[in-house]
Amino acid sequence: MSTTTGTNSELALRDGARLHYRDSGAGAPAPVPVILLHGWGASGDFFERQTALAGRGLRLIVPDLRGHGRSPGVPGAPLSIAMLAADLRELIAHLELGRYSLVGWSMDAMVAWEHLRGDGLGGLDKLSVVDMTAKIVTDAAWSDGLTGGYPETMVAPTAAAVRANWGRFADISAAKLFARGASPDAALLARLGALMRANAAEGLAQLWTDMARQDYRALLPALGERCQYIYGKESRLYAEATFHHLARMTGTTQLVGLAGAGHAPQWEQPEAFGAALLRHLAADRSGGAGAL
Template identity: 40%
Template sequence: MNVLPPVLAYGTPPAFVEHAARAGLPGWREAGSGQPVLLLHGWSVSGEAFDGQRALATQGYRVIAPDHAGHGLSAALRPSDATIAGLAMDVAALIRHLALDEVVVVGWSMGAMVAWELMRSQSDLPIAMVGSIDMTPRLITSPDWPHGLHSRYDMAQARQMTARIQQRWDSLLAPVAAGLWAKGAQPNPEQSRSVMRMMRQCAPHTLAALWEDMARQDFRAVLQAARWPLFHVYGQCSRLYASSVSHATQALHPAARLTTISGAGHAPHLEHPDQTNAALLQMLHSINDKAASA
């Protein structure tokens, strides 16, 4: 497990510039210039959740945070196929549209599945590294994978959740948002309001379809066969995943780097942005140092 470097003193980061969704492309926001770092948000929020990662733009990186279909800037997009594979196709289209090269793709929660799907179905993309933040490669638990959601999730529960999302999404906002924060911690009120606002901007029908599709996914074989460098960041106090998931996921590809953010829950980049940015910079420096020595 990596030991984090000291938290860096950042200058004032530039504001995100927003770009509206259009035919064939999701909406996105970006800040800075340099090597592109593509941040893929989780289910039911938006790329605004990466506001704290604008600080990476002060370190020579182009920070890009798209909004998946049905979320935020892309809420009006109504995909005929609301699946993880469909979201990955949208991300691939954006990478090609922006002519990104040596892009580092970092996915949080559902966004990690989208990043892993890029490895499976979009292997021609010019990706330098793929990272995940607090995610399991398989949501459903089984005898050979006891590391799913809450360590006890099955397809029947996933379908029940899908129906609840479709029928009464508003009633789920508070309990879903509560799952982001560290166990035993009270969320920052401003952050909590921001998360709830993002959730209200989402399209419930798309959220429901994506939730059920996430439950169908199994990226274990994809991680085992990964040809790109991998890294994983986990919250030490996640409410969604037991601590065992981090080491079990790394064991699928032992060369992957692993960092745990102390005192953080499912959204370490929200709760502890400086520590998370230090972890991300460590990974970015590692791939660039390797490239320089090649």
């Protein structure tokens, strides 16, 4: 059962799948709604510590993307980043959002980038990329993927491990969300692991394989100052230098490193994370202050 507050709704998608989403603060005077996109193997519940932002003038839309949470998808239909981006497009159209901001955490930063690459930047107000790189696979020319190096030869074994024992892989992945050296609360760790284990292994293996094919570096310069990067300074997945490099590639000064946070800063540092979102959403595109 989700603990994320707001109106729970379902959208019937083009192929018969149903997309579950929460809509909070819909009556707020905020000029632009914010869509929070969870990561691989997670669900909208992973943003539950941000629900208080709906009381601070924001409209928050939090979907469970296909293959995650309450949006299981169509049995037998393969999952891909492009498919999730198409679902996002349908949700935006269904809610009649002329303008919107996106917050993409982990894999779903790629969903946001895929949406923007396919549909253009016309409707985008702001984008926050949370602890994610533009290309996870590393090679001789690209060291800013998964920390420690993640060559293409490791992709198939990772997907095979997900298929073979997703329960164990989910528990390991949940532990990697937290800051290096941290000892997360056992009950919280168990709960996040259970949320992840509830998702189907096959779809996640397909998404991991597809995610590893993606490269969004060419898109970054078009985003400029409307894009900010939020990352955990103690992330187990990505190096701090990676986000400085991505910011330079994007042409943005909007870079926020949160101390005491790992791959999921929205969990470990929710107040600082929320403040970073609010500052970015309130700024005009030249970096000046605006009003929410």
